[in-house]
Every structure is written in structure tokens, then in C-alpha cells.
Amino acid sequence: MADKPSIPKGTRDFPPLVMARRMHIFDTIRGIFKVHGFQAIETPAMENLSSLMGKYGDEGDKLLFKVLNSGDFKAKLSPEELSQTPAGKLGTMISGKGLRYDLTVPFARFVVQHRNEISFPFKRYQIQPVWRADRPQRGRYREFYQCDVDVIGSNSLLNEFELIQIIDEVFEALGLKVVIKLNNRKVLAGIAEVIGAPERMTDITVAIDKLEKIGQEGVRNELEQKGLSADSIAKLEPLLLMQGSTQEKLDKLEGMLEASETGKQGISEVRRLLEYVDTDPVGAELEIDLTLARGLNYYTGSILEVKSAEVAIGSICGGGRYDDLTGIFGLEGVSGVGVSFGADRIYDVLLQLDRFPKRAAMDTTLLFVNFGDAEVKYILPILGQLRKSGISSELYPEQAKMKKQMSYANMREIPFVALVGEQEMKDGFITLKDMESGEQERLSPEELVERLSSAK
RNA sequence: GUGGAUGUAGCUCAGUAGGUUAGAGUGCUGGAUUGUGGUUCCAGAGGUCGCCGGUUCGAACCCGGUCUUCCACCCCA
Numbered sequence: 001m002a003d004k005p006s007i008p009k010g011t012r013d014f015p016p017l018v019m020a021r022r023m024h025i026f027d028t029i030r031g032i033f034k035v036h037g038f039q040a041i042e043t044p045a046m047e048n049l050s051s052l053m054g055k056y057g058d059e060g061d062k063l064l065f066k067v068l069n070s071g072d073f074k075a076k077l078s079p080e081e082l083s084q085t086p087a088g089k090l091g092t093m094i095s096g097k098g099l100r101y102d103l104t105v106p107f108a109r110f111v112v113q114h115r116n117e118i119s120f121p122f123k124r125y126q127i128q129p130v131w132r133a134d135r136p137q138r139g140r141y142r143e144f145y146q147c148d149v150d151v152i153g154s155n156s157l158l159n160e161f162e163l164i165q166i167i168d169e170v171f172e173a174l175g176l177k178v179v180i181k182l183n184n185r186k187v188l189a190g191i192a193e194v195i196g197a198p199e200r201m202t203d204i205t206v207a208i209d210k211l212e213k214i215g216q217e218g219v220r221n222e223l224e225q226k227g228l229s230a231d232s233i234a235k236l237e238p239l240l241l242m243q244g245s246t247q248e249k250l251d252k253l254e255g256m257l258e259a260s261e262t263g264k265q266g267i268s269e270v271r272r273l274l275e276y277v278d279t280d281p282v283g284a285e286l287e288i289d290l291t292l293a294r295g296l297n298y299y300t301g302s303i304l305e306v307k308s309a310e311v312a313i314g315s316i317c318g319g320g321r322y323d324d325l326t327g328i329f330g331l332e333g334v335s336g337v338g339v340s341f342g343a344d345r346i347y348d349v350l351l352q353l354d355r356f357p358k359r360a361a362m363d364t365t366l367l368f369v370n371f372g373d374a375e376v377k378y379i380l381p382i383l384g385q386l387r388k389s390g391i392s393s394e395l396y397p398e399q400a401k402m403k404k405q406m407s408y409a410n411m412r413e414i415p416f417v418a419l420v421g422e423q424e425m426k427d428g429f430i431t432l433k434d435m436e437s438g439e440q441e442r443l444s445p446e447e448l449v450e451r452l453s454s455a456k
Numbered sequence: 457g458u459g460g461a462u463g464u465a466g467c468u469c470a471g472u473a474g475g476u477u478a479g480a481g482u483g484c485u486g487g488a489u490u491g492u493g494g495u496u497c498c499a500g501a502g503g504u505c506g507c508c509g510g511u512u513c514g515a516a517c518c519c520g521g522u523c524u525u526c527c528a529c530c531c532c533a
Contacts, residue, residue, distance in 0.1 A: 006523090006524080009525090057531095059530075059532090060531090062457075062531095063531080063532090102533090132532080132533090134530095135457080135531095136525080137525095137527075137528095138526075138527085139532095139533080140531095140532070140533080141533090145533090146533065206531095294532095314533070315532075315533065316533070318533070340533065342532090342533030343533085344533070345533055346533090369491080369492085402490090402491055402492055402493090403489075403492075403493070405492090405493090406492055406494090407493055408493085409493065410494055411493090417492080417493085419491070419492075421491060422491095423491090431491090431492095433492075435493070435494085438492090438493090438494095440492090
């Protein structure tokens, strides 16, 4: 006997209602990407493992799904290698491919590989699933969709501004309140420099990233543990506890980062970006957050992250500028900046807040009840007319009991039902029933189209 | 990867001094109602009690393992 059918850990099936809601998210995001002039691309689910390894830090390497080589994958290994190599390392020896971990690195590969066909700056969007061998939890899946927008081949901070606008427009359209957190890796690098530990930037940022969660004391302990000197920690603390308006924070920071060229540059970039925002302010809350670090180690400039202001679920969108990413694939001096929307988490937030549109808005508008073959033949051309007019409509395929057909409409939450029987055929009209109010009216086919077009 | 919970009908859950054919609500199917759904009433279908093994005369219940889901770390969308 076969096992009960199941799917791998951390993956999901999407039934129709869920899918309708997911499409609502994707359609909204895609529409806004297009309006901003971004073009769609896709890349394969699998990349060569060498394209993926080392791009996401040690932690990321562990979370990569590797695809076992076809054929006799152990033929090239000696028995010693086979038995002595630790499992984790063995995986990379017998796997030449891996599932993509995000869309940014494959995009960088794409840009380098197709550089002669692309005119820069290149604005692309990409909506595809990615895979991570993480331990699943709420809001964390092994297969999930990212919706990436990137501009590559332009250093201008106008791109960062456009991304902020896109974020604002997307969440506005979805009806979600969000906080956009902004920081700059150069500022973080400056801080590391000023406190006398320039090479420890990653450790420092990872630690201060947790400030909200583990508190000042916790951060201090973690930094001590990482081997940072007491002197450095003491210098760092006032920076973290800065209060005041964005401008005040920036002024204070600028003073502290006087000695660091990189730091000063970071500050001026943040200022510049905020100037753009001032010209056309966004609806979302925008805040400078020095504790925002972001783990992906390819970011070099602006970094940003979006959190729901209403539901605690981790970030629902994030990104930043990466100056060297294509360098890894052999194309130097091309800077890119982009953000990624986490569709699955956005879904969870919308669901929890009950902000999805009514099902009727995403589904069939009209159902014709089937009274028999003569009626069906009468209805078919009308049905075609409705569909040409963009009204989602269907005909019940069986001459089932009326109760059953009505229940079907009810279950599907179809807002209108059309009744065409002998009487209607003879008189040339259609009885339209509004399922919500229960009211019925008699309409000609033309009036029906008219009526439902306006009801949409 | 570390630590901790969880798992009984499609769904939400009852069900222990281990004892014959495992329950409720909801949903599903049919009927009451042969051109009218959502309410009500009646009937019916649906479970190898996550899976494997052990203890026992006997296991949904005790023990071990395993998988799933969830929670806290880690990390992140």
C-alpha cells in the first residue's frame, strides 16, 4: 500500500481560493513594476553550484539545496574521500547544481552572461520561487516566492528613490501600513572604522541588529563574546542609543564619523536620498535605523527593509545596493540596487488582517443555470458575448437539479445567476438573480452585458 | 544546525486506573422542496487514532524511533 500522499517539509499546495489571493498580490506588484518601466526576465530553478556558493556567507551556503549529480556521482571519489569527508562537504563534491537561494545572484549572473545584449541601465523584475533548506516556521518556508526589482548599471540615488516609491505604491495598493527602514552600509563601515575595528563590521552589524530583541546589555555581551575591545564597545554604545528626528540623528552621526571618509560618504548618500523623498513624499513611515544591517554580505551602500506596522512577522521586503556583485562573475564596475518583496509573508499579513478583496472580485461573476439542451444552445452565444465583454461567466455543465446548481453558485460565491428556461427563450429575455439580495430582474442579452459591466 | 511542544473524520476538537464494532460540532452526499441557494428537519457516507517497532491476553491511551506542523535560538522573505 502506498504511503499517504504528502509533500516535502516546508512546501505547500495552493488551492483555488489561496491562489486567487496570491495572484492578487502578484498582479498588484507586477503592475507597479511595469508602470515604473521594469522588464520581466526569468532564470532557471537550478544554477551551477559554483554560481551560488560563497555569495550568501557561511550560513547561506548551509541553506543551499544541492542537486545530486546524475549518473554515477561517486565514481570520481576515492573510498577514503567517500568515508572521511564530512557530509556537508561531500554534498558539494557530488553536486554540480543547486536550487536558487534568491533572485539577485542569478540576476547578476544573467547580466554578466548577457552583457552584450543588455543596454544599461538595465531595469528588470523577476517573480519566481526560491528555495532555502531552512527549518520552517510561520512565515518561513523552504519554497517561497520573491518579487525582485533591480536597476543595474547606474550609481544614481534616484534608483534608490524609485525603489522606495515602488515599495510605497505596492503596500498602498495592497492596503497595508508599513515602516520602511533605511540605512547605509557605508555608515556602518564608518562606525566600525571610528571605533577602531574596521575589519569587524560584519560582527558588529549582526550584533547591533539584535538591539531591539536582546537589549543594550545583550548586544554588549555579544560584542564582548566576539572579542571586541571594551574601548570599542564603549565608543559604539552612544551611537546605538541615539534619539531624535532623522535630521538630528544624521547631524550627530556626521560629527562622530568626522574621521571616516567612508562614513561621511554614507551620511551624504542618506541625506541625498531623503532630499529626493522630500520632493514627493511617500505615504509610508520612513525611518533611519542604524541597527539595520541585513545579513546578505554583498550589500555595499544603501540598505532597506520593510516591516508591517500591524503584524509582527519579520521583514516583508528588503534590499539594497551592491557594487561588486557582477564582479564575482567577471564584470567589474557595475553597480546595482534592488529590493525583493516576500509574497508569502505579504500573504500571511493580508490574511491575518483580513484585507484580501472579496472573493467575488477575483472570481466568476455570472453562472447560467442549465435547464437542458435547447436552453444551452440558446445560451451559448450569449455566454460568448459576455466573455468578450470581459465578464467572467460560466454555464453549469450538467442539467442537474436547480437546487444543486444554485448551491454551486452559492459555494463559489458567484454574485449573479442567470436563468433561461422555456419562458425566457420564448420572450427573448434572461432572468438575472442577484445572489446577495435575492432580487431578480428580466433583461435582454444586451442589457445583461450592460448591467454586469457596470456591476463589476 | 541546537532546544521544546504537537499529530484522533475534509475542518475544529472530545475521548486514560490500557478492555469488545472510536465520538461531537461543522462540512460533504441524498431527501423533505419535479424553475430558485444561504435557515430548518431527516437519512447516509467518511477514520489502518501521523508512520514503524516494542511492552501487554489486549494499545488512540504506556515505551522507543521516525516524519509532520508549530515555538524559541540561528538566520532570513
